[in-house]
Amino acid sequence: MPGPLHGIRIVELAGIGPGPFCGMMLADHGAEVIRVDRPAPGGDPRGPTARHSRDPLLRSRTAETLDLKSPDDTLKLRELLKTADGMIEGFRPGVIERLGIGPDVLLADNPKLVIGRMTGWGQDGPYAAAAGHDINYIALSGVLGALGREGEKPTPPINLVGDFGGGAMMLAFGMVSALLAVKNGAPGQVVDCAMTDGSALLMAMMWGFRAQGIWGDARGTNLLDSGAPFYDTYETADEKHVAIGSIEPQFYALLRQALGIAQDALFDNQYDRTRWPAQKARLAEIFRTKTRDQWCAEMEATDICFAPVLGWDEVADHPHNKARGTFIEVDGVTQPAPAPRYSATPCDPPRQ
Known part of the structure; x- marks a missing residue:
């Protein structure tokens, strides 16, 4: 079977970022996704999709080109x-209503339709009509203010948290939930994903940690x-980096043993925050004594909770990623494979 969403048909009104990512996820898992493009500048009837065939976010779709400002094309979309x-x-609130294809119209045409609306601020609220990007949305939600090193300004995590984690994946979950509700007898509805x-x-x-008093502001x-x-993360002798996550006491003990600090009293009392700055400085010194590959030889695939910090040109060739097929190549473009994996309804390979 070609994925667990086989038999589901989704129409995606072309956009950028989170909308296409949501469409990609649904298509990856077997849904038929029809991307409706605007006419390309200069009258190219193929639409913008043809000019972005190397974009993984657009994979596994069929495409149609419709001018949604045209009454005839609006009727075709309906x-x-x-x-x-x-x-x-993924338009701003009110746009599809003005185009004559708002939820009231579409649900009258098809009472079982699930309408996924992807915005930054949501369909209502004081900011709803304003422009914005991922960095603005995660600033207002409190996420951005929590990201960064001590004493430094907030650091945007690319656009992973707003556009893709809090946006596209949330919308995909919401749409699948609403589709299940329809299957169980509920009517179609709007999924307002902000x-x-x-x-x-x-x-x-x-x-939750903050409420328990174990997370500071x-x-x-x-x-x-x-x-x-x-x-x-720590820099190594060859100016690369490794990532350490030895949270649990048993893993922390293994880290101390591997670094030769098992008997160093500085590293007793793991959660004594007054010691953290001195401990961090000492660990930085130790990790700079060997190359990343040397640390990998000693720590990789152990319960220390260790991994090398890999670059763009390394991730696809790492043995673990190769064994699981975490990265694939589609028409010459290296890209992440669909996830998660299914035992009974595995996904078809993506296509461009």
């Missing part, structure tokens, strides 16, 4: 959506934000 299970759109909401939700564990001073010496 006819297409009568045969669909879901639609993805990156501010989604990125805030991703911080649920940290809010100052970034870069906590267990998982580079504050702890046993959960950080």
Whole structure:
């Protein structure tokens, strides 16, 4: 079977970033995703998709080109959506309503349709009509303020948390949930996915830690934000880096043994935060005594919780990634493979 979503038809109104990522996920897992492109500048009837064939976010789709400002093309879209299970759109609130294809119209045409609406701020609220990007959405949700090293300004995590984690993946989950509800007899509905909401939700564990008094407000001073010496990255002798995550006491003990500091009293009392700066400085000295490959030879695939920090040109060739097929090549483009994996309904290989 070609993926667990085989038999589901999704119409994706072309956009950038989180909308296409959501469409990619649904297509990866077997849904038929039809991407509706705007006409390309200069009248190219193929639309923008043809000019971005090397973009993994657009893989495994069929494409149609419709001018949604044209009444005739709007009617064509409505006819297409009568045969669909879901639609993805990422315009600002009110845009599809003004185009005559708002939820009231589409749900009247197809009462079982699931309409996924991807925005930064949400469909309502004081910011709803304003422009923004990932960095703005995660700033407002409180995520950005928690990211970065102690004493330094907040560090944006590329656009992983807002666009893709709190946006696209949240929308994919919401749409599949709504599709399951339809299967169980519920009507079609709108899924209002806001990156501010989604990125805030991703911080649920940290809010819990804060309520328990084990997470402070100052970034870069906590267990998982580079504050702890046993959960950080370190430079090696060849100016590369390794990542250490020895949180549990038994793993921390293995780290101390491997580094030759098992008897060093400085590293007793693992969670004594007053010692963390001195411990971190000492660990930095130790890790700079050997190359990354030398540390890998000693620590890789152990319970120390260790990994080399790999670069773009290294990840696809790492033995673990190769064994699992974590990266694939589609039409000459190296890209991540679909995830997660299924035992009974494995996904078909992506296509461009």
